[in-house]
Amino acid sequence: MSRVWGELTWPEAARLAASDPVVLWTVSATEQHGPHLPLSTDAVIAAGLVSEAERHLPSQFPLVHLPALEVGASLEHEGFPGTLSVPAHLLTDWVVRMGRRLAASGGRRLVILNTHGGNRHALEGAALRLRAEAGLLVIPVHYPRFGRPPSVELPDGEWRHGLHGGAVETAMMLHLRPDLVRTDELRPGPSLAQELEASLEIVSAEGAAGFAWLAGDLNPLGFTGDATLADAAMGRTMVEFWGARLAAVLRDARAFPLDRLEGRRAPLDGSRSSDAGPGVALGTGPARGAPADDPLSELFLPLMADARFVVGQLGQGLDGRIATEEGHSHYVTGEEDLVRLHRLRALVDAVVVGAGTALSDDPRLTVRRVPGSNPVRVVLDPRCRLPETLRIFRDGAAPTLHLVAAEDDGGEGASPGRHRAPAASVETSGGSREPGVERVSLPTDADGRFDPGEVIRVLRARGLSRILVEGGGTTVSHFLEAGALDRLHVTVAPLLMGSGRPALTLPPIRRMEGALRPRTRIFRLGSDVLFDLDLRSGASNHQG
Known part of the structure; x- marks a missing residue:
C-alpha cells in the first residue's frame, strides 16, 4: 500500500x-x-x-x-x-x-x-x-x-x-x-x-x-x-x-540485497582505507545512517543533513577539567561516548587537533569502534614542535595535514633542529614520515596562532567540508571565540579531578547577559551526559 x-x-x-x-x-x-x-x-x-x-x-x-x-x-x-x-x-x-x-x-x-x-x-x-x-x-x-x-x-x-x-x-x-x-x-x-x-x-x-x-x-x-x-x-x-x-x-x-553494496571511501592520497577492515558496507553502520531504534539517531540528524559544518568536541568531568595537569586524559568519558566520538569521526571529512593534544595523547584520530572511513587528520602546530615519531605522522592510516607557521622568526617557540615551511608552501612527506603526510604553511597572528577561519578555508579548498575540531580545550576555545563552530558536543562524566586542564577558556565577561546560551539538546550516554549545542541558533554573543 x-x-x-x-x-x-x-x-x-x-x-x-x-x-x-x-x-x-x-x-x-x-x-x-x-x-x-x-x-x-x-x-x-x-x-x-x-x-x-x-x-x-x-x-x-x-x-x-x-x-x-x-x-x-x-x-x-x-x-x-x-x-x-x-x-x-x-x-x-x-x-x-x-x-x-x-x-x-x-x-x-x-x-x-x-x-x-x-x-x-x-x-x-x-x-x-x-x-x-x-x-x-x-x-x-x-x-x-x-x-x-x-x-x-x-x-x-x-x-x-x-x-x-x-x-x-x-x-x-x-x-x-x-x-x-x-x-x-x-x-x-x-x-x-x-x-x-x-x-x-x-x-x-x-x-x-x-x-x-x-x-x-x-x-x-x-x-x-x-x-x-x-x-x-x-x-x-x-x-x-x-x-x-x-x-x-x-x-x-x-x-535489492543492500548488504551486497560494500565499499569504503578511499583516502585522499589513495594509500589506505578504513581501520574497520574489509567489506564494510556503507550506510549499514551507524556512522552513515542510524537505524530508527538508535538512541543517538537524533543527535546525528543535523550533521547528516548538512554538507558543510564545523563541530567542536570536548569530554570533561563535573569540574570542567578535560585532563590532568600533565595532560593525561585516557579516558575522561565512558565507552558509550567513545563510540559516539568514533561515529562522529566517520561522519566528517577532517578531524582537527592542536599540537598540545597531539603531543600529550599521541592520538590516531581514526575510526575503530564502528564501521566507517577514516577522516583526513589535521594537526595545528604553528611552532613546528611536534616530533616525527607521532603515530599520525608514521602509521599511514589516513592522510595527514601538518599545519605550521608560514615564517620562522627564530623565536623561543620553535623547537631546536626544526624548521618552519616558507610562506604559502606545501611539503610532501619526508624523513621518517609515511607517504600521505603534507606540511602546509599558514600565517599566524601576533600571538602565534592560526586564524580558525583561514584553517577552515584551506580545508574546504581541498574538498573537506565537514570538519570536527576534536581538541584540546585551547583549540576548541579558539574556534569558539572566533565564531567558527556551528555545533559543540560537550560530554560531562561523573568524576572530579579538582585540578588540571580546563575545557573552555574564553575572554572574561562582566555580566551574565554576555554568556552564550545556545539552543541545547541533552543525551544520556551510560553514566555520561552529552550536551549538543547549536551555535547557529541565534544564541547571545560572547561579550564583556
Missing part, C-alpha cells in the same frame, strides 16, 4: 522508514513543449507513469511517495517564455540534501523517476553522491531508456529525432490529459539534427557523439518530431509499457 510522505506525522514517518519501504520521487520540469503542449507536460507524464506502475504492484507493496519536484534543469529551454529552471548543479545539490534527509529519517531505498532529459546528468551525479555520502541505494530512472514499446509503430527517424514535444510526448498527453493538448497547433517539427544526417557521420543531437544544443537550435518553435503522428491509443500503449517497466524497477529496489 502506497503512502504519501507529506500526509504522515513525524512518528508515522519514523515508523514507516523503519519498515524499509521503497521511496519514489518524481523529478520533472516546467518548460516549453512547443505551441501544442503545456508547460507541465513532463510532470503530467511522470504522474501517469507512476499511476500505471502502481497497477502492477501488489496491494501491500511498501511504497512511499515523496513530494514531486516539478522544476528542473532546463537551460536549453530558457529562451522560451514560461520555462522555469534551476542550474544543474543546484538541482544536484537539492537532490543530495533531500536524500540526506531521507537517510537521516531511516530511508534506505530511493527510486528517482525522471521525465526530463536535461535532468539526467544532474540526477546521476546526485545518486552517486548519495551512495557515497549517505549510504543510500539510489536508482535514477529515465523512462526512454526502457526501450521502445514493441507494438507502437513510428518511423525510426521519429524515435531518434522526436526528442521534445514530438509524437511520443504528444501521444501520452492525448491519453493522460487530452484537455491540455492544443490539437489545432499539431504540426511536424523538423529537427536540425535530422537535416544534418546527410552530411555528418556520427555527430547528432543525441547518441554517442551528441552536440550541445538549445531548443531553438533544433527548431525555432521549440519542439522536434511530428506531433501529427500521435493519438491517444498510441499514448496509452506507451504509458502501459513504460509504467510496467517502472513497476519492475520498484520491485527490484525492494528486493
Whole structure:
C-alpha cells in the first residue's frame, strides 16, 4: 500500500522508514513543449507513469511517495517564455540534501523517476553522491531508456529525432490529459539534427557523439518530431509499457540485497582505507545512517543533513577539567561516548587537533569502534614542535595535514633542529614520515596562532567540508571565540579531578547577559551526559 510522505506525522514517518519501504520521487520540469503542449507536460507524464506502475504492484507493496519536484534543469529551454529552471548543479545539490534527509529519517531505498532529459546528468551525479555520502541505494530512472514499446509503430527517424514535444510526448498527453493538448497547433517539427544526417557521420543531437544544443537550435518553435503522428491509443500503449517497466524497477529496489553494496571511501592520497577492515558496507553502520531504534539517531540528524559544518568536541568531568595537569586524559568519558566520538569521526571529512593534544595523547584520530572511513587528520602546530615519531605522522592510516607557521622568526617557540615551511608552501612527506603526510604553511597572528577561519578555508579548498575540531580545550576555545563552530558536543562524566586542564577558556565577561546560551539538546550516554549545542541558533554573543 502506497503512502504519501507529506500526509504522515513525524512518528508515522519514523515508523514507516523503519519498515524499509521503497521511496519514489518524481523529478520533472516546467518548460516549453512547443505551441501544442503545456508547460507541465513532463510532470503530467511522470504522474501517469507512476499511476500505471502502481497497477502492477501488489496491494501491500511498501511504497512511499515523496513530494514531486516539478522544476528542473532546463537551460536549453530558457529562451522560451514560461520555462522555469534551476542550474544543474543546484538541482544536484537539492537532490543530495533531500536524500540526506531521507537517510537521516531511516530511508534506505530511493527510486528517482525522471521525465526530463536535461535532468539526467544532474540526477546521476546526485545518486552517486548519495551512495557515497549517505549510504543510500539510489536508482535514477529515465523512462526512454526502457526501450521502445514493441507494438507502437513510428518511423525510426521519429524515435531518434522526436526528442521534445514530438509524437511520443504528444501521444501520452492525448491519453493522460487530452484537455491540455492544443490539437489545432499539431504540426511536424523538423529537427536540425535530422537535416544534418546527410552530411555528418556520427555527430547528432543525441547518441554517442551528441552536440550541445538549445531548443531553438533544433527548431525555432521549440519542439522536434511530428506531433501529427500521435493519438491517444498510441499514448496509452506507451504509458502501459513504460509504467510496467517502472513497476519492475520498484520491485527490484525492494528486493535489492543492500548488504551486497560494500565499499569504503578511499583516502585522499589513495594509500589506505578504513581501520574497520574489509567489506564494510556503507550506510549499514551507524556512522552513515542510524537505524530508527538508535538512541543517538537524533543527535546525528543535523550533521547528516548538512554538507558543510564545523563541530567542536570536548569530554570533561563535573569540574570542567578535560585532563590532568600533565595532560593525561585516557579516558575522561565512558565507552558509550567513545563510540559516539568514533561515529562522529566517520561522519566528517577532517578531524582537527592542536599540537598540545597531539603531543600529550599521541592520538590516531581514526575510526575503530564502528564501521566507517577514516577522516583526513589535521594537526595545528604553528611552532613546528611536534616530533616525527607521532603515530599520525608514521602509521599511514589516513592522510595527514601538518599545519605550521608560514615564517620562522627564530623565536623561543620553535623547537631546536626544526624548521618552519616558507610562506604559502606545501611539503610532501619526508624523513621518517609515511607517504600521505603534507606540511602546509599558514600565517599566524601576533600571538602565534592560526586564524580558525583561514584553517577552515584551506580545508574546504581541498574538498573537506565537514570538519570536527576534536581538541584540546585551547583549540576548541579558539574556534569558539572566533565564531567558527556551528555545533559543540560537550560530554560531562561523573568524576572530579579538582585540578588540571580546563575545557573552555574564553575572554572574561562582566555580566551574565554576555554568556552564550545556545539552543541545547541533552543525551544520556551510560553514566555520561552529552550536551549538543547549536551555535547557529541565534544564541547571545560572547561579550564583556
